[in-house]
Amino acid sequence: MADAMPDTPSPVAISLDRLSKRFARGNTLALDDVSISVREGEVFGIVGRSGAGKSTLIRSVNLLERPDSGGVTVLGQDLLALDDAGLRAARRGIGMVFQHFNLHSRRTVAENVAFPLEVAGLPAAERRARVAEILPLVGLEGKRDAYPAQLSGGQKQRVGIARALASRPRILLCDEATSALDPETTREILALIRDLRARLDLTVLLITHEMAVVKAICDRVAVMEAGRVIEEGPVFSVFTRPEHPTTRSFVAEVIGHGVPASTLSRLPLPRAGEKRRLAQVVFTGPNSTRAVVSEASRDYGLDINIVSGRVDDIAGEPFGVMALAAYGPDPAIDAAFAWMRSLGLTVTEIAP
């Protein structure tokens, strides 16, 4: 099979076009002219703090929330133009996974997974066959007759995922799907979603308040604040070159910034007439940091201490992060940082 041309973008699977939504209660503008395009096969993340509008946005994709204005197109279909029957049919092509699993406690695993198929009027034999097919895909073979109370959180979410996929949707929406899970289970569930995306040709749109989730699973990300998208791009570039201060603070949660007070107290103080300035430097290209640091020290007459450094990996691409302390006159430090930026390094000064 020929590889797809790497630069040929796949078709748009979900197009949210200039959505606005105001809730009468509280007169809250939850969505303020938001546009997002998710391409087929992508895992697209929407990250934001509580109240940013993420839930309202993801619920607009299957019209659980109707926008006041704007367009919602999923797999080429204008959802706002559909009648009730048309919308029910379209929703079968859009699975949804919830933070608190939303399982029926008095139904077994198999009955929970089969529930949407029952609602859709599928005969019992077909429901059973589909359940038998899907449980192994989510690692729940052997659990078909268990009740939710007998399952761990991770297993409950596997049931939620199986139920979302029961009607063979091509789109999977994940509404804070791992927020109720511990870190290890979160990793397992994210890996499962990524694996299912590839095996079942899914397009995944997820919302989260955790940048670590975005780093673990997403191809592209949009950052929301106060009902708007404030930054959007491939995960690697958003992590390595965040532009908006809110994005920077999200990224810092994952790749770290600042220098612990204990480390700071061990750093030499600047000499009289000199400054000590701390910076976080992110490098992604061919420049080795060590060579850059020694060249900057030499050419700008500075003393530079590497305070910390590590190599991380985002979306399969390596990048390095280090904190350094530069000692010297302000103009020389300014010039050295500008030179580093001209090499493509991201230099962000951090408060001492």
Ligand SMILES: Nc1ncnc2c1ncn2[C@@H]1O[C@H](COP(=O)(O)OP(=O)(O)OP(=O)(O)O)[C@@H](O)[C@H]1O
């Ligand atoms: N049904 C509703 N009625 C009134 N206000 C609402 C309703 N749903 C959401 N809001 C408000 O709209 C804004 C956006 O809420 P939304 O739930 O979309 O944000 P979020 O980013 O998902 O945050 P969270 O993670 O806390 O749910 C908030 O100010 C919220 O209080």
